[in-house]
Amino acid sequence: MPMAVGVAAGIVLAAIIVLVGLFKLMWRVAEPNEALVISGSAHKTEGLGEGMGFRIVTGRGTLVLPGVQAVRKLSLDLNETQLSVDCVTHQGIPLRVKGVVIFKVGDDLVSIANAARRFLDQQKMMPERVHIVFAGHLRSIVGGLTVEDMIRDREKLTGQTRAACGTEMEKLGLIVDSLQIHEIEDPTGYIKNLAMPHAAAVQRDARIAQAEANRMATEAEQAAAARMSEATRDSEILQAGYQAERDKAAASARQAGPLADAAARQEVVVQETRVAELEAHRREQQLQADVRKPADAKAYEKRTLAEAERDARISGAQAKAKETELAAAAEATRVKTAASAEAQATEARGRAAATATRATGEAEAAATQAKGLAEAEAAKAKGLAEAEAIKARAAALAENQEAVVAQQLAENWPKIVEAGASAFGNVEHMVLLNGADGMADMFAKALTMGGTGLGLARKLLASMEEPGGGARDGNRLNGSGPSGPSGPGTPVPITDDAA
Template sequence: MFEFLLSPIPGFIALAVVVFLIGLIYAKTVYKNAGPDEALVITGKKSKKTIVDGQALEESGQRVVHGQGVFITPFFQKAFKISLRSRAIEITAVAQDQNGVTLTVEAVAIVKVGDDPAAIRAAAQRFLGQDKNIDGFAQEVLSGSLRSSIGGTNVMTIIQKRDELGSSVLATARESLANQGVDVDSFEIKGITDENDYIRDLGRAEQAKVRRQAEVAEHQANREAQEAAILAEQAIAEAQNTLALRKAALQLDTDKASAEAAAAKPLAEAKAQQSIVQQQELTAQRRASLRKAELESEVNAIADADAYRIRVTAVAAAEAAVAAANADRDSRIANAEAIRAEGQANADAILARGTAEATATRLSAEAVAEQSEALIQLRMVEMLPEIARELAAPMSNIDNLTVISTDGASQLTKNVASGFTEVDGVLKSTMGVGIRELLGNLVGGVAAGAAAVKVSTPVPALTTAQQADVDHALAAPAVEA
């Protein structure tokens, strides 16, 4: 950074900035411009003399620039601005006309510095830096011209031809204003008055004339209005008369029509009654025809309904008979099948039973042939419940039992046991084996084992019912002491 500051580059930059600022200041000094409502008057040049058509003309050294910019030479030329704006000036002039009538005339004028370079140079020579003096100067010049113009005319001309008065004022004042570089855009008369009511008196005669003409016209109008009213009343009366006649004629026609209507009413009623009767007859005939058609329709409907009911009933009965026959046929077929199946089943059962009995008999015979002793013992064991039941049967039929013994109720048990002892002795004496030996052999399986070896069907053991009968025979029955 320090090396950059010591280098010549910052010096060049500073020099360029200074030169640029000097250039701006110089350009601002040497270049001047004017707005659209301004003009520049540039001084500093020498005037020139030229000869045109044998006349020596001096050209001013002042240069005028309007609405644009221009370069000037410093120290040798100067530029001055002058405004070209328009301004309104109120003017009031008191003067006598050519008839000696004192008038006060008010006007307004629009003035400005002229547009041509000569006018701008003239205005610059007189009003540069003092634009407000233009208003006073123009006001004085125009007031004098206005007073001069008033003195050369009369009141009626001023009143009736204000434009001529304005043109006369401009024609008189324009040259004086142009010499000062001032121009007038317009001049208008605002008002004209006088102190002695001269202008008002001038109008009184005309007003009276007009008033008189108005009164005459009013009377004429009233007369014409009255005549019109009379004619209107006459027309109204004629119209009322015509209306009354018309009303009478209409009333006559109305009465005639009323009489005809009154006479025609009974006839109309009779005709109407006749029409009603005829209509009633037609209605009765139509009603009878309708009733006849209804009866025929009802009878036909009933007949059709009966026929349909009979037809439907017959069809239903036929279908029911067919269904019943089919059902009976099916039932008979089913019964026949059932009977055939039942007979077949019975035959099969009888055949099976016969086959089984034959097989059992054959096997029994074979068993008896081979093991006759064991089978005999088995049959004896199977008969023990019957023996016990027969021994107990007399006691089971006793409702009340009274035991007379010194041993009490136990004597009854002893009696039953002695019965079995006697049976056991009988079996031993006849069969050579007692009840105890039979049961022991059965439990030991001697007879059952031998039968199982030789016979395909095993010898059955004691059933639950048989065992219960044996136990019942051995047990003492309950006795009421």
């Protein structure tokens, strides 16, 4: 039983769905701007008679039997067509009339039925058909009018055209909402010529009015110019009076001005003088601080450094001399010790040889002993001679340093000249402005570099004994001697090792 109820409910639901689908398929609704034309059976429509063969529905829905009836739509929207019609007036003047016609299908059933019979499948052809209708009637109406009538009363042309086309438009099921004549073109210039007398008259009146206006404007300008001249005269008179008063005041001011200027200038001069004095004092103080004191400090620094360097060099020279003397004594002692040791060794070897070869050893030992003693004495004499030579050389250096330095410089003269000429070794290109003379001068300067060094050495020798008080005479201390006056410089002692 429950299964049967379910099947019955399903059948009922399916039937409802089918009915709804069929209803939607059969139900048609007309939009506000369209009309439904239903054909396929005879219908009786009020006002249209019987047996029309189709039914018209507007603004509502209706049932349509699919397969039995056909439904088509007729638009009730506005349409327009542009008019451009060549016409000839009653006077035989060709014109072109341009305008626009706005029309639509009538809202009554008769108009819809007439439009459906003529345009249902050709709704896009409506503007062309309407243009043909209006063009024919417009030519007919223009042919009965003159150009003056059309220009002066264009509404008459519009009304006659609408009235003439009304019957035919009603038969087509159309109504005219608006008819406007925009423009009337005149290829022959008739309208222009028609307007020329009026335009000339208007131009004449305009010129007359302009001339009158110019005359009145000129009179007004002359009167204004006269008033301006009068006002200018009065103003100049007043200005002359004011100028006289200003000149009088200016003269009084000019008399007081020079005195005030002189007093002010005197005060300015006093102040400028004081400022100049203060500026001079400031510059003097600035000079003391910026120039004099730094210069004194630099001079004191250089003097102190020179004295310290001089004392250091003297101390070094003395130490070097002492070292040389000690080295000579040590060398003599070494030679003597070596000679004694050699003698003792030789004596020992002699005694050993005498013990081994007693037969011949005594004579040979005596000879060997004599030979060793001779060699020892020779070595001793050689060491003493070298010591004496070193001592004599040191004494000679102390007595006549200049001669010793000159001798050493003479021995090393070639090397000095070579070192002086080495300055030209890195010169890749040399330009001489005076030819061979310039070359000779260049080599002469290179060769005289050694002489310059010799003169410098002499000056140094002249001043080296200043701190120690051991100079041979007072002239050396004063910068004069056998080699001439010595220039300023730091004394450098020349020892045997420096040579």
